[in-house]
Amino acid sequence: MILGFTIAQIAVAVLAGLLCAGLGLAGRGPNDATLGAIALVEVLLLAQIVIAITAPAFGNLPTGDPLEFWVYLVTAAFLPIAGVIWALVERSRWSTVVLGVAALAVAVMLYRMEQIWSVQVA
Template structure:
């Protein structure tokens, strides 16, 4: 993993999470802004998948469990589409809160992936 890119992803995930939580708690239903923030999180996750495939071939191998890393990454990539599907099926203020929780969960998962990749010794 590229460290600066991971921190950008975490920052975007936290920002999207706070935005969606605030929008949901003030009563806003899912909109282009809230769903779009999760789409940005998902786009960055797809870029992370490409980076994770290429990184070992250019000398940036993980120090932790590769299986654990990939389970985290694939799981994190499935969370935003599931949350957006929920939000589009149940268009209430609470589905916007679910979007915020999903974005926040992805941010935490990304930080854990960085730890597995660069700090944890297998």
Template sequence: MIEWFSTIAIAVSVIAGLVALVLGGIGRKPDDYSVLATAAVALVLIVQIVIGIVAPFVGNEPTGDIVEWWIYLVTALVLPVGAIIWALVDRSRWATIVMGVASLAVAVMVFRMNQIWFVQGVALVS
């Protein structure tokens, strides 16, 4: 995991989540703005998968449990994809809100993935 990329992933997820929540809050049905914003979250997570595969081979190994990190990543990828599918099936304002909540949940999950990769397992010497 690359620290600056996780910051970008969190920022993209928060922006996409807020956009979708605002659009859903004013009653807009899923449209290009909300669906493409949520798709950007999924795209960032796909790039994160590639980084997660390559990083340990170039010396950037996690300090925490790698299995837990991968479970977070796969689950995080399922959220925006599932929300987009929901939006394509249910063309109501609630689908837009679901995309917003899913994107914000991804932001929290990427933050936790960052903790697992960089913070856990580091012994503090007093």
């Protein structure tokens, strides 16, 4: 992982989560802004997958268990997709809150991934 990229990614996920939770509680159904914010979270997760695949070739190896790291990353990458499917099936304000829950969960999981990659010793 690249620390700067991960910090920016966590910031985006937190902002997207707060935006969706806030707009959902304010009564908005899923719209271009909230779905777009979740799409951005997903694109950054896909970029993180590319980084995690290529980083070891450049000497950037995880200190923790790669298996644990990948379980987190793959699961996190599915969360926004699940949230968007949910939002398309049920177009209510609560689905917007659900998008926010997914984005905030991704933020927590990214924090854990950074720990496993650079702090935790397997």
